[in-house]
Amino acid sequence: MxxxxxxxxxxxxxxxxxxxxxxxxxxxxxADGWELSxxxxxxxxxxxxxxxxxxxxxxxxDEDQSGIRLGRARFALTESIGELWSVHLDASAWGDHDxxxxxxxxxxxxxxxxxxxxxxxxxxxxxxxxxxxxxxRDSGWESPYSLSYSAIDSWLAIEVRTxxxxxxxxxxxxxxxxxxDVGVTAGAFGWNEGAGGFIAGDGFTLxxxxxxxxxxxxxxxxxxLMNFEPFRELDGHAGVYGGLEARWLDRVVVRALRYDNRxxxxxxxxxxxxxxxxxxxxxxxxxxxxxxxxxxxxxxLRGDTTIAPGGYWLDxxxxxxxxxxxxxxxxxxxxxxxxxxxxxxxxSAGGDGAETGHAWTAAYVFTRDAHWRFTLEWLHVSSNSxxxxxxxxxxxxxxxxxxxxxxxxxxGSALD
Amino acid sequence: MSAGMRPPARRNGVSRVxxxxxxxxxxxxxxxxxxxxxxxxxxxxxxxxxxxAVVTATPLDGATRxxxxxxAVSDQVNRAFQPDLLVIPSGSTVVFPxxxxxxxxxxxxxxxxxxxxxxxxxxPYPPVHFDQPGVVTLGCNIHDEMVGYLxxxxxxxxxxxxxxxxxxxxxxRGRYRVTIWHPRxxxxxxxxxxxxxxxxxxxxxxxxxxxxxxxxxxLSDRPHSWDY
Numbered sequence: 001m002x003x004x005x006x007x008x009x010x011x012x013x014x015x016x017x018x019x020x021x022x023x024x025x026x027x028x029x030x031a032d033g034w035e036l037s038x039x040x041x042x043x044x045x046x047x048x049x050x051x052x053x054x055x056x057x058x059x060x061x062d063e064d065q066s067g068i069r070l071g072r073a074r075f076a077l078t079e080s081i082g083e084l085w086s087v088h089l090d091a092s093a094w095g096d097h098d099x100x101x102x103x104x105x106x107x108x109x110x111x112x113x114x115x116x117x118x119x120x121x122x123x124x125x126x127x128x129x130x131x132x133x134x135x136x137r138d139s140g141w142e143s144p145y146s147l148s149y150s151a152i153d154s155w156l157a158i159e160v161r162t163x164x165x166x167x168x169x170x171x172x173x174x175x176x177x178x179x180x181d182v183g184v185t186a187g188a189f190g191w192n193e194g195a196g197g198f199i200a201g202d203g204f205t206l207x208x209x210x211x212x213x214x215x216x217x218x219x220x221x222x223x224x225l226m227n228f229e230p231f232r233e234l235d236g237h238a239g240v241y242g243g244l245e246a247r248w249l250d251r252v253v254v255r256a257l258r259y260d261n262r263x264x265x266x267x268x269x270x271x272x273x274x275x276x277x278x279x280x281x282x283x284x285x286x287x288x289x290x291x292x293x294x295x296x297x298x299x300x301l302r303g304d305t306t307i308a309p310g311g312y313w314l315d316x317x318x319x320x321x322x323x324x325x326x327x328x329x330x331x332x333x334x335x336x337x338x339x340x341x342x343x344x345x346x347x348s349a350g351g352d353g354a355e356t357g358h359a360w361t362a363a364y365v366f367t368r369d370a371h372w373r374f375t376l377e378w379l380h381v382s383s384n385s386x387x388x389x390x391x392x393x394x395x396x397x398x399x400x401x402x403x404x405x406x407x408x409x410x411x412g413s414a415l416d
Numbered sequence: 417m418s419a420g421m422r423p424p425a426r427r428n429g430v431s432r433v434x435x436x437x438x439x440x441x442x443x444x445x446x447x448x449x450x451x452x453x454x455x456x457x458x459x460x461x462x463x464x465x466x467x468x469a470v471v472t473a474t475p476l477d478g479a480t481r482x483x484x485x486x487x488a489v490s491d492q493v494n495r496a497f498q499p500d501l502l503v504i505p506s507g508s509t510v511v512f513p514x515x516x517x518x519x520x521x522x523x524x525x526x527x528x529x530x531x532x533x534x535x536x537x538x539x540p541y542p543p544v545h546f547d548q549p550g551v552v553t554l555g556c557n558i559h560d561e562m563v564g565y566l567x568x569x570x571x572x573x574x575x576x577x578x579x580x581x582x583x584x585x586x587x588x589r590g591r592y593r594v595t596i597w598h599p600r601x602x603x604x605x606x607x608x609x610x611x612x613x614x615x616x617x618x619x620x621x622x623x624x625x626x627x628x629x630x631x632x633x634x635l636s637d638r639p640h641s642w643d644y
């Protein structure tokens with residue numbers, strides 16, 4: 001297929017953001033906490049166009065986007081309301097074709113009462129990530145270990161968000177002479193019936209682009225994704241999830257979460273052609289941190305997404321897992337991650353959307369101080385995709401390599 | 417001031433005595449109860465000296481007069497309690513000044529003292545009063561990784577072990593209940609308390625070797641979480 005022209009220059013895009021930066025600066029003056037960051041990239045890639053360019057690929061930037069890119073411009077705000085309530089807003093621009101040039105990736109109110117009798121309650125309402133990721137623990141839901149997220153977290157970034165309410169209750173054993181804490185989480189949400197559409201269309205990809213609320217995925221002429229909206233409600237059914245977490249001191253975290261968006265797979269908005277994807281999955285993982293600077297993470301995702309437009313059932317089971325090993329030497333961190341992912345459509349969809357692939361990510365992160373971070377990342381994705389040939393007339397097998405050098409500068413109320 | 421400093425050893429009231437016969441009597445009495453060194457040493461299960469263990473010594477003979485209350489400071493620096501452990505006599509007060517740029521919400525749900533204290537940057541807060549003995553575990557409602565400890569004691573002699581795992585104090589001769597505590601110890605409480613008699617010798621000592629390995633130390637330099 002024909003390639004789209006590469007994005008406009010970084011400076012032109014930055015100029016368009018100036019009014020928003022001004023707005024942000026006036027908000028800063030009144031906020032309890034804020035962060036402003038700019039992440040610029042030098043990219044070298046041999047990949048096909050990704051979904052943001054109307055194509056299908058396993059990485060964020062394609063060959064024509066090699067050069068200087070805007071990785072992310074971000075502004076985040078935390079504002080307390082009284083002692084126990086706070087508002088969190090996280091807005092970003094990604095320097096690509098989204099119809100929302102500067103959109104909210106998360107926006108929620110949190111209720112945070114003081115722990116009582118060994119128990120701690122947290123309640124969130126708004127739009128936010130469900131508690132799954134073990135690598136994206138930095139502000140802005142970024143990873144301290146690499147630029148590109150794992151296939152699992154990339155999928156969450158693209159089309160999964162809790163738009164609703166979540167409550168988490170923890171028993172704080174470590175504050176009572178024990179070695180561990182345990183917690184349970186429950187969430188109820190709507191506006192996420194698009195979740196699953198990306199997996200069934202493009203499969204898995206490794207990116208760090210987070211779809212803003214109200215944003216779309218794919219371009220209007222995309223033969224597979226058709227510019228769909230992941231954060232949309234079609235049938236009025238609330239989705240739910242429940243999770244468990246256990247922590248051993250500050251060394252080990254183990255998490256499991258069962259998610260069901262309880263969409264009616266036959267629901268459809270005929271005007272826009274939007275379909276409800278009934279998606280269920282179980283995500284489980286563990287993170288270990290040692291006193292020698294070693295971090296190890298393993299995570300798995302197993303699920304299924306179903307649609308039934310006009311009573312014709314189509315079903316895509318999917319699974320992904322990764323293992324990450326990182327070692328920090330003071331301000332330097334080296335990491336390597338292996339991802340494996342698979343979408344199966346043989347039973348009902350006759351192969352449409354089927355994909356298998358794996359990826360290696362190697363990254364070096366130098367955190368000079370609270371303001372400057374430099375990252376060099378090499379990412380190699382090999383995948384075999386039915387849609388790549390069927391919808392895009394490309395060879396089904398692709399071996400793509402993307403190298404990025406990122407420089408991030410951050411300012412913030414809490415950064416010294 | 418540091419509340420972790422051990423108080424000066426008591427002097428048995430000699431300074432109050434003025435008349436000559438009374439001086440003579442006092443000298444005789446002083447000989448009987450003259451001060452001697454109480455030396456406590458703590459070693460880990462692999463025989464390394466344990467620094468920072470809290471030692472308290474309470475006389476078992478006669479009335480016990482606890483140490484005078486102190487005004488202690490527990491600061492919040494770079495999202496950590498500094499110091500991470502304070503030993504204070506019952507009745508003491510602690511100020512939490514928060515020199516971080518971020519706000520904290522300090523709390524304890526320990527039986528010895530339950531309290532909640534919001535610390536907004538740049539706003540001074542009144543000191544917190546600790547009048548019951550026990551261990552108070554401090555946390556921050558905003559930053560989960562913050563943990564600190566206050567040991568509130570009625571004992572007249574207290575302190576923390578040095579780099580050699582030792583603590584010592586000049587005490588009057590007699591029997592003492594000595595208790596050792598450290599946030600990372602797992603040994604049974606009964607093994608951490610012992611009666612020690614300071615007799616005719618000029619010193620008495622107890623070396624405790626822990627049976628169980630210490631809990632692993634908290635990590636430093638881990639990435640700060642942003643509510644994930």
